[in-house]
């Protein structure tokens with residue numbers, strides 16, 4: 001195993017990065033290369049990320065019952081969006097609301113973490129919410145099997161009930177993706193014991209692959225060679241570094257606001 005992964009905390013972002021391209025994982029998490037551009041083409045992309053972060057902050061304030069801090073007319077989109085959230089998830093004093101909630105879990109000796117946009121704990125149910133502010137519309141097929149869904153639902157079942165000393169049936173855990181930019185309702189993903197077992201195996205498999213990949217030439221202890229997934233290059237921020245090709249920000253893989 002690579003020394004730098006000894007105390008590594010796995011997340012949906014890092015596992016997903018490896019899944020897209022193991023070399024990309026090496027750049028981001030072993031060599032800590034932060035490939036951020038500052039040119040005209042990339043400005044819109046980073047502006048989109050900034051809007052996402054600001055909206056997440058507003059939602060955090062709303063569900064923490066603290067003033068939102070927006071009056072400004074040029075933030076009218078945010079006002080519209082937060083009003084949609086208020087309508088969709090009216091606060092009920094019987095429930096527990098946990099915005100920007102972070103959990104960590106030890107899966108077979110490996111640390112796994114998730115940071116939820118919102119967890120709502122109801123009497124017999126756990127709801128996980130995720131806000132998506134990008135202007136690309138998502139659908140059920142896009143999100144059902146994405147790494148974020150796998151990690152978030154797995155941890156919601158295995159750790160949240162323990163932390164709150166409650167018993168929640170697996171079928172009463174749901175995840176909702178919501179895009180305030182559109183008028184559609186949230187996309188809801190259900191859960192089951194079968195999905196849970198399959199998620200556990202998948203996560204364990206990915207983590208073991210990540211741990212036992214050869215990231216450096218001198219690394220002796222490894223089971224998998226480092227793959228360069230050329231299929232993913234056009235969606236990758238390292239395209240310039242690897243291939244000398246320009247980056248198309250319209251199709252660049254979205255950065256997610258977590259670890």
Ligand code: SF4
Pocket residue numbers: 020021022023024027228229230232233234236237238239240242243
């Ligand atoms: S540009 Fe291609 S090969 Fe290089 S890290 Fe990205 S996906 Fe992998």
